[in-house]
Amino acid sequence: MVLLSHPALAAQRCAPAAGARAAAVRVACSGQCRPPPAPRGRGGRGGRGRRAPEVNEQQVSWPAPVRPQPVVGVVGGGLAGLVCGQALARRGVRCVVFDTGEHSAGGRLATRAGASGSLRPEWLPDSLRGAGLAFDHGAQFFTATDPRFQKLVDRWLAAGAVREWAGPVGTLDAAAGRFEAAAGGAPRYVAPGGMAALAQHLAGPDGQAGPLFELRRPIWVSAMRAVEGKGWQLTGNNKSQGFFDAVVIAHNGKCANRLAAPSGAPAVARQLMRLKLNSIWALVAAFPEPLPVPGGFEGAFIKGSPVLSWAANNTAKLGLAHLGHEGLQCWTLFSTAAYGRANKVPQEAIPPETAERVKDEMLAALRAALGPGAPALPEPVFHRCQLWGAALPVNFPGVPCIFDPVARVGVAGDWLTAAGDAASMQAAAISGLELAERLHRLVQLGARSASDGDLGGDLAGLSMGLTEEFKLVANHDIGAFPGQQPEEAIAAVGAAPKAAGGGARPQRQGQGRGQGQGRGQGQQRPREREEQAARV
Template identity: 45%
Template sequence: MHGLGGRMATRAIAAAGDQQQQQQLVFDHAAQFFTASDERFKRVVDEWMDKGLVREWGGLIGELDAGGHFRPMPSSSPPRYIGVDGMRPLADAILPESDLIEVVRPCWISKLEPFNGLWRLFENEKPHGQYDAIVIAHNGKCANRLLSTSGLPLLTRQMKLSSVWALLAAFQDPLPIPQTDSYGTFEGAFVKDVDSLSWMANNTQKLFPLQTGRPECWTFFSTAAYGKRNKVPQENIPKITAEKVKEDMLRGVELALGLSRGSLQQPFYTRVQLWGAALPMNTPGVPCIFDPQGRAGICGDWLTGSSIEAAVLSGMSLANHIADYFASSVEQPEEFAIGLHENLSQVEGHDIGQFPGLESQKPHVAEAQLTPST
């Protein structure tokens, strides 16, 4: 069954490790951490902190040049937050907070149909209720796919999305991370000048810093350029492609750490995943989209950028906007239209998102590049 949270994703796997003993392996395999700059989102994060759902990630994070040269994030960088037990449990914990919300799983809405002033939802012709308004919390391309059967005009056009490969790898022994007297050992690094690698993070140290004797579970992300060149149908990845991606990314780890070819210890567990619609490369730059004539709204981080903060603020903005719409007399519904005719502009950020304080942020690649890109 699909989990809640989308890219707030965590995998927990029972795998045989050293001496064939079953071990619990935990990976955050999409969103790695988040920051808070807007006061509205800061208040949300404070509530999560009070409930024990999130904590600051105090581990060392920075930028890693090929060859093993590490630079920590500036001390002025905002605090970094993580889910206490991973990102997905945070999404799961939000669900029971209101009895006004019913989540139906598994369910894949395939058609929206207007009927007598209401919206009827269908899953492969199976009805799923009638509603006054609809909200699509998905990227623009998927939103258009749903709206194509609704009779409404498409709300977003010419959206571009990057593709990024994720490699989950568990190692019985610690990786040979470069250490210095000044910084110690990093737990997460934005990798530069390695074509197949843009990020690496030690989930074991991040999520279980006080536990010893656990295998090291690492999440590795490719660059967007590498993802574009090696893109395949993400629901049916050919075995030969999966093996190639695994080998390329593990070789990228060697390059990033300054290790000789073939010297990296072999992981006892690996899994590759393609995020085929990873992050937006262009955006309308509005907090939400709402068509008052059709009572249809869209929210998501892609409307303003690529971060958990952007996603939360977009959802809050659309919720408040729809509430104001229904509380009004609706004599002039066009006054509540928002984001219907915006032009899309390029998004700046790292290949895996937007992170304040990161020096190497840039516009996401739009074309495949043959030179190293991060």
């Protein structure tokens, strides 16, 4: 491995990088070499520093072909990371996926449920423990229009990992209290028992990835370092997790930036740091009796509310049985991006008074959206707020993945692709598949070129997404559902109207730290949006 000054990639040698061991890292540069800057902040979770991390411009380059039995490290066990890891394993490439989830991998395939322990017993009143409460508080449902993704979905259907959601699902006009069910479009899919079950299926033996696929959790990968003769060393939970021939970064936001910036893959780091994200509040609430919703809807994109963008009845959607609590309903509400931005606080330590106020304002907005003649909502018997601080992409580069074959570092995620798919589960899966294909081609290329070691010209053909300009996403509130959502409904949800049909108006909170400021609101794309609500 050599480090090359970027972008000149000069050929002059300098001293070994500071901190290197006996097998010193050789550096080719213009005579002003310096070691990669150390990651900022606390060990383990990247800290809370407000300054953007400094990008190490010395490009890591691995001149030799990939070894015969390579190992790829995937940082992030959301859908993109899991699909990428599975696709690599099926092609004979060993893969280790790292995820921070205590109860499950999956990222925004997230379900809070009493049965899994993710709905902690101490959060619940004694009477509701064992009552079968479950809330999808990330991905709400997904659709498939791409044949590659549909092939995966068909496999999940056959295994019973997902099923169709008949609804009714549609649009709720908050000004009139009128619900209009969606007609036609691509089928909606959910996972029985909650979306986290799909992640568990993909990570487990039923996912059919085989012995070459390994999931490690809960592990927070805090550093990656190139070591000559060994590969990329990943550090997580304050100890080495081993050496890897290539690394996939399958998450985003500040922690991903801090991981990539000092690594020696500057083009990858700069693209990650160009991404801007909005925040979304999620409220999960259990009501002792059915809510008086028009049309008996099970899911609704909310049009005309400055506070709410989505509401879903998990009890009906997931077919939950609440023993001893007949009539109880579990609901998930998502805020608009404008409300999330105006009420942003540190998501790791939400002040109790903020959580209570957000709960009151979101419930008031739901009550108002049901129409002036609707009865009052019953008081919830359980509720909990969560702020997804890096929920929704504001901009995107319009490529399925990012890959630097020289450094052997790639990025996968739902935020990369074209606007109509942005922040959808389909986009996440396609991103993982595309990056796995390029990594596999790199492995094959290395096997064919082992005799001469000259990969230069071929590597250029594997590169993707390193220089693309970012464009604004059109639909910033809930995500993309390819082939599914009415155009006019999506346009309205993203509008953040000046006059509300009730509910509290967004208010800027003095306690917010401005972490999301400058992450503009983007206007998100009419037609097709999905899983941001889901992606919250």
